[in-house]
Structures are given as structure tokens and as C-alpha cells.
Amino acid sequence: MSATKKSHPYFEYDSVKIWIAGAKYPVDATNTQESTLELLEKFCVAQGKNPDELVQSCLRTTSAGDLTISAKARREIDASIDSFVTENGYSGHQAIMLGNQIREFLIHNGVFMQGKVSFRN
Amino acid sequence: MEFKRVVGTRRSVRWLKPWRQVEREKIQVMLEAANRASRSMNADYPRALVVNRDQVSSEIRESLRNPTTSVELDLAPTYIFWYFDLGYVDGVQDRLKELVDQHALSPSHGWSHAYVDSFLWPQVLKPIADNMMALMFMGATETGIAICNSLNAAVDQGLGTCLHAFTAPEKVKQAFGVPDTWIPVWLQLVGYPLEEPEAGGQRPRRPLNKLFFEGNCDTPWEEDLEVTESLKQDGMIQAPGPFSYREEEVRMLSQMFGLPR
Numbered sequence: 405m406s407a408t409k410k411s412h413p414y415f416e417y418d419s420v421k422i423w424i425a426g427a428k429y430p431v432d433a434t435n436t437q438e439s440t441l442e443l444l445e446k447f448c449v450a451q452g453k454n455p456d457e458l459v460q461s462c463l464r465t466t467s468a469g470d471l472t473i474s475a476k477a478r479r480e481i482d483a484s485i486d487s488f489v490t491e492n493g494y495s496g497h498q499a500i501m502l503g504n505q506i507r508e509f510l511i512h513n514g515v516f517m518q519g520k521v522s523f524r525n
Numbered sequence: 526m527e528f529k530r531v532v533g534t535r536r537s538v539r540w541l542k543p544w545r546q547v548e549r550e551k552i553q554v555m556l557e558a559a560n561r562a563s564r565s566m567n568a569d570y571p572r573a574l575v576v577n578r579d580q581v582s583s584e585i586r587e588s589l590r591n592p593t594t595s596v597e598l599d600l601a602p603t604y605i606f607w608y609f610d611l612g613y614v615d616g617v618q619d620r621l622k623e624l625v626d627q628h629a630l631s632p633s634h635g636w637s638h639a640y641v642d643s644f645l646w647p648q649v650l651k652p653i654a655d656n657m658m659a660l661m662f663m664g665a666t667e668t669g670i671a672i673c674n675s676l677n678a679a680v681d682q683g684l685g686t687c688l689h690a691f692t693a694p695e696k697v698k699q700a701f702g703v704p705d706t707w708i709p710v711w712l713q714l715v716g717y718p719l720e721e722p723e724a725g726g727q728r729p730r731r732p733l734n735k736l737f738f739e740g741n742c743d744t745p746w747e748e749d750l751e752v753t754e755s756l757k758q759d760g761m762i763q764a765p766g767p768f769s770y771r772e773e774e775v776r777m778l779s780q781m782f783g784l785p786r
Binding site: 427478497505507521522 | 543590592593596599784785786
């Protein structure tokens with residue numbers, strides 16, 4: 405199982421390790437992790453960034469030298485997530501759920517954001 | 526619910542049943558509680574605009590979203606936009622004299638119509654009315670007290686509620702005809718709790734001796750442990766989290782709505 409878990413190259417990124425640890429996926433959810441990582445990978449490729457760079461792109465350094473969340477970048481990435489899932493053919497509950505999975509990666513890396521709520525009929 | 530238990534049970538509830546509307550009479554109770562709150566000068570500071578979520582256009586709902594408040598806007602069936610009216614000083618002279626006539630403000634404490642008309646108004650209240658910083662400070666402070674009553678009234682009726690940052694005030698103003706003199710304070714979201722009543726447990730607070738003092742500011746307030754124990758019995762002090770089930774509860778609720786784990 406651990407061999408499978410390590411199969412996706414994204415497991416090597418610090419930001420992905422933080423995410424997996426923070427989200428506390430159960431051990432038997434390796435397939436879920438893999439599919440979620442594939443989703444993240446597609447999004448990262450679309451953004452032209454690796455996972456660590458994706459997190460960094462949501463941050464900026466203030467004039468005082470502090471690292472902070474960039475409101476503008478966060479807004480843009482949030483919109484990009486919505487566009488990404490739509491462009492990949494998802495709609496309704498699935499689109500919201502998958503978009504929120506990408507947000508989950510950013511959230512566990514300290515980028516506070518909220519997605520939409522899905523009301524599945 | 527007993528008062529002490531209401532105070533102890535109140536906490537920000539962020540998981541609400543989106544499918545269950547809040548009865549109008551319960552909202553009225555909340556508004557009346559706000560209207561009965563302490564208010565300096567007996568002035569009418571607070572204004573509230575109550576809106577049903579499903580009557581809010583998608584454009585306005587989208588504009589209300591921000592990175593820190595989005596989920597709750599979808600879950601809460603009732604929105605209460607709280608403001609204060611900058612014109613709250615208008616009529617204060619008459620309201621204070623009403624209190625004199627009612628003997629709530631009496632000569633025993635120095636009050637008279639003459640004092641209100643000749644001194645209080647020109648020397649104290651009028652200068653406040655002309656001082657924007659004082660107007661804003663008092664308006665926000667006094668409206669906050671009213672909102673606190675509204676929060677507790679919601680809890681008393683078994684509702685869940687939480688205050689949120691007030692975004693897009695200009696769009697709300699246009700959509701609902703909010704007067705120019707109303708200054709936004711908080712958006713109160715209301716609904717029936719979807720989570721356990723503990724809602725993750727009572728929020729951690731620092732002990733009284735870290736916050737309050739007696740006699741002078743070098744002498745921390747010392748708790749009477751018997752009183753503390755009785756407050757635990759009465760529900761004002763409740764068990765803090767985390768509870769063993771809480772993480773799983775949040776996980777299941779997240780799954781229900783397709784939200785991040």
C-alpha cells in the first residue's frame with residue numbers, strides 16, 4: 405500500500421506532505437489520495453506551477469518583510485479553480501466538490517479560502 | 526433556557542441546516558431583544574435589515590462572498606444586516622426628557638429638563654453629533670451591545686448564529702434601499718444548527734485573573750471557586766473542546782456539502 409502511496413511524484417513536495425498530513429486521509433484511502441493528486445497535478449500543470457510554487461503564488465511579502473496571503477492572488481486562484489473544473493467538463497455537485505479538493509490543498513498550506521457549498525439532490 | 530446557560534451555550538455556529546427556514550416569530554424575538562439592549566442617551570443606534578437567503582439575488586449573494594465568508598452564506602437561511610444610523614443623536618434631547626418624565630432620570634441624580642436643554646445638549650451631545658470619530662465609536666459600540674442581545678436571543682430559541690464581516694455594503698445598499706446614513710457593522714447569519722449543540726465545545730477563554738482587576742490594575746480579580754463551580758452547574762461554564770467525536774463530525778458535514786476535509 406505504501407508503495408502505491410509513494411507512486412505519485414507529487415508526494416515528494418513539502419506542500420503535498422503538509423496537505424496529506426493535515427487532511428488526515430485514512431490509510432485505506434490511498435486511491436482517493438492518488439485521484440486527488442492527479443486532480444491537483446492537472447490544475448498545477450494548467451497553472452504552470454508545481455504544488456510548492458502554487459502555494460507560494462498565493463503569498464506575498466509585505467513592506468515590513470512579513471509573509472502574508474495575497475488577496476489578489478487568492479482571488480485569482482479561486483476563480484481559476486472554478487474555471488478549471490468547468491473547463492474539464494465537470495458541473496454541479498462534482499464541480500464544486502473537485503474545486504474544493506484543490507482548495508483543500510491550499511487551505512492546509514495556510515491559504516485561507518472558502519469554496520461554494522454543494523447541495524446534492 | 527436559563528440566562529446563564531444561554532450565555533454559556535452561545536458560540537459561533539457555522540454549520541446550519543440550509544433546508545430549514547427560521548420562523549419569522551423567532552427573528553422578531555431577536556430584534557426585540559436587540560431593541561431592549563442597553564443604549565446610552567436612550568438613542569436609537571441599531572438598524573437591522575432581515576433578508577431571507579432565497580430572496581437574495583445570486584448577484585448579491587456572489588458579491589457578499591469573500592475568502593473568509595462563503596460557506597456560511599450558502600448554509601444560513603436568514604441574513605440580518607446590522608447597521609447603526611449616524612443620525613442617532615437626532616431626537617436624543619426629547620428621549621432624555623422622556624426618561625426624566627418617567628423618573629428613570631431624576632433630580633436625585635441631577636437630572637432635569639433644564640439640564641438636558643440648556644447644558645447637556647449644547648455642551649455634550651451637540652459636540653458629539655459634530656464629531657465623526659465620536660459618532661462612529663459610539664454607534665459601533667452601542668450597536669454591538671444590541672447585537673449581543675440578538676445573539677443570545679437566537680441561542681435561547683435553539684438557533685445557531687454567527688457574526689460575519691460585512692462585505693459589499695454598496696451593493697447591499699443599492700439592492701435593498703439602505704439609507705445613506707446607515708453604517709454597516711456586522712452580518713448576522715441565522716439558522717438551525719446542523720452540528721451537535723456543543724458545536725465543538727465552549728470556546729477557550731483566559732481565566733478572569735488575566736483579564737480583570739480589582740481595586741487597581743496590579744491586582745488581578747481572584748475567582749471564588751465556589752462561584753466558578755456553581756457556574757459550571759448552571760451551564761455558563763461548559764466543557765471546552767476538542768471532543769472525541771468532533772473531528773469526525775466536521776469531516777462528515779464537510780463530505781455532505783462537498784467541502785474541504
